[in-house]
Amino acid sequence: MNIYLECFSCFFKQIVETAKIAGASPETTRELLNELGKSIPSISMDITPTEVSPYVYGLIERYTGNTDIYKTLKKKSNQLALELYPNLEIDTAKSANPLLTSLRLAVAGNVIDYGVPSSFDIEKEIEECFHKEFTIFDFELLTTDIKKGKNILYILDNAGEIVFDMIFIKELLKLKKEIVCAVREKPIINDVTLEDAAYIGLDKIVKVISSGSPIPGTIPKKCSDEFQQYYHNADIVISKGQGNYETLSNEKRPIYFIFKAKCQVVARHVGCNLGDIILMRKN
Amino acid sequence: MNIYLECFSCFFKQIVETAKIAGASPETTRELLNELGKSIPSISMDITPTEVSPYVYGLIERYTGNTDIYKTLKKKSNQLALELYPNLEIDTAKSANPLLTSLRLAVAGNVIDYGVPSSFDIEKEIEECFHKEFTIFDFELLTTDIKKGKNILYILDNAGEIVFDMIFIKELLKLKKEIVCAVREKPIINDVTLEDAAYIGLDKIVKVISSGSPIPGTIPKKCSDEFQQYYHNADIVISKGQGNYETLSNEKRPIYFIFKAKCQVVARHVGCNLGDIILMRKN
Missing domain, CATH: 1.10.8 (Helicase, Ruva Protein; domain 3)
Structure with a gap:
């Protein structure tokens, strides 16, 4: 886009x-x-x-002279999400469809985004994401693909949000999937780096790699060889957030995009309204 | 400001x-x-x-090459407001405090503003302005000043909105006040000109002058001599809208500002929240 x-x-x-x-x-x-x-x-x-x-x-x-402007805010986001984590994991386990519940949490987490000028209230957002209808909801396609495939490349987005992704990822692991998570090469806005993944302990449960991307998005042909290998060979690619949507939406391979439409421009490209939540398979 | x-x-x-x-x-x-x-x-x-x-x-x-970009939208705004006008005038007359009711309508009309990027729903806005508390509400000061003074300079703002102002102005006329209304010198955004005032018939009930201002606001010392005379001699000056607030807020003479805070920057300057409605005497 x-x-x-x-x-x-x-x-x-x-x-x-x-x-x-x-x-x-x-x-x-x-x-x-x-x-x-x-x-x-x-x-x-x-x-x-x-x-x-x-x-x-x-x-x-x-x-x-500040090269990691969002360092403090990122840490706060991670800490805040980690505080909510235990209860959210219990709620997920108790729910009728833990995979769907954890997916909804992953969407809710996407609101933690300092790159999009706005404020947010994460607890209100979680509540909302549990009751809101997805505008595009390719969940059946996703579950079918999950049944068929084994390797998942999960492209992460923001600090804080990754804690919510971790709940979803744990559900995918229960289904015996092999998951690799990709983060940004270096700090840009509040996007996650290897440091953030390690901070929340994500690297203890799945392999985490840097995509090599210096932008708050992912342009595969400009990413590291390691990333490109996972990207082309994965049975399923899951992309979180607007930055990844902007850069991956015209790609040839099938990708599942999970995000909340937080700006008018992205909403228009998707064909949805501002604030809509999306689980969309493209290609 | x-x-x-x-x-x-x-x-x-x-x-x-x-x-x-x-x-x-x-x-x-x-x-x-x-x-x-x-x-x-x-x-x-x-x-x-x-x-x-x-x-x-x-x-x-x-x-x-378009020198009156908002011409069509302005006409539409005036027409829309004129359609609502007869019923609003009846509602005002029936209300417990017609001056206050018409003042609330003047605030509601201020939402018709194409210069501030946003959309609006005028009927919803009218409804809201009838129930909403003013954040700053110098109504007592205004009524005291009205009792004492005779000459009012009313600085108008936008097309459409002026129809609502006309209801307020008619209430002021019932109190035997002498009112002069000021409009912009030439088309700028959707601000009113002599043509708009004539279109809605405002010039039939009060004197309408051009302020001489080429900007969507009013800087007295850069306005016409005629305007400056009215401005300095008026017992009461009423200023509608953000553009007039931005340009008149540091003036030395007392001014009543009536507007809805439609941008964060103005809200911050006033010390209110976005969307708040204001009737404020400054100086």
Whole structure:
């Protein structure tokens, strides 16, 4: 999915919100806005919005000297989710369909996203995701594919959210699946890295690799050889979040996308409304 | 109230939304975004956000050749409000406090605003404004001032909204006040001009003047001599909408501001929440 004209305003919003988190002064933030403004003509319409992120966040890093702006917030998100984890695992086990319950939790977790300008209330979100209808709900296709296949590549998204993914992943492990999880190469926004996966203990239950991706999304041909091997050989690929959707939605191989549509541009591309929850198999 | 860092993203949003209304192609809109981007460094932080509008909308006019982009939407807004008008006037007359009821309608009308990216439902808005508490409610001060004073300068805001203002103005006329209404010098966004005032028949019941303002707000010292005379001599000045608030909030003379806080930046300046309704005397 390529950049929409609407994305440009969002880049300016991201600069202001992220500069604030990075502790930049108003004067520095203003300089950042000027720099971004001057670069607008050179941003191609043939890339995904996600691919602009390293430039936007890189600019803030360069001006503030802060190379892991979301470190504290990521840790907080992971801790908050870990606190909720034991009860959510019990609720899942007690539910009529633990696989579906854990999938709903994985969607709920997707709201923890500092890259999309908005606030969130995770407990309210969990509650909502349990009662809300999926707008696109390819759950039957997914369960059929799970029955047939063995190897799953699970492309992770944000800190905090991965704790919820872990509940879903544990359900998939109960079905004797072999799962590899992919994270980003280095810190970008609140996306997960190997460090986050280790922090929540995900690496104790499945293999976790870096996709090699420096953007908050996944462009397979630009990823590491190891990632590409898993990507092409996996029976099932599960992609979490908008950044991965933006970059993987035009791929040739079948992919299951799980996310909440948090921006109008993505919602329009999907053909859903803002706030809708999606489990969609593409291709 | 000066520009906030958050305003810059809004300028880009306005370009995209307005270019669409003006019928610009995606390619032209992209060129507009590039032009705006390049101009960012030259936008001073010492002006009000409203003062950037002539540049933003002028850019769109220049690229599309359309010098009254909102003409059709303004006419629609006026027509829609005129359809609601007879019943609203009856409701007002029947109410316990017609002045307050008509004031609430004037606030409800303020939601008709194409300059603030959002959609609106006017009937829902009217309903809401009848039940919602004002966050700042200087109604007692206003009624005291009305008792004491005779001359009112009423600075209008948007098409459609002025029909609701007319109900409030008629209540003020019943109190034997002398009212002069001020509109913008020429079309800018959906702000009212002499043409709109004449279309709804406002000029039949009060004197309507152009403020001489080319921006969607009012900077008295840059307005016409006629406006400045009324402005300085009026016993009461009533200012509708955010654009007028942004430009008049630091003025020395007492002014009554009536509006709904439709953007975070204005809400922060006022010290209220987004969506709050305000009747505030400043100075």
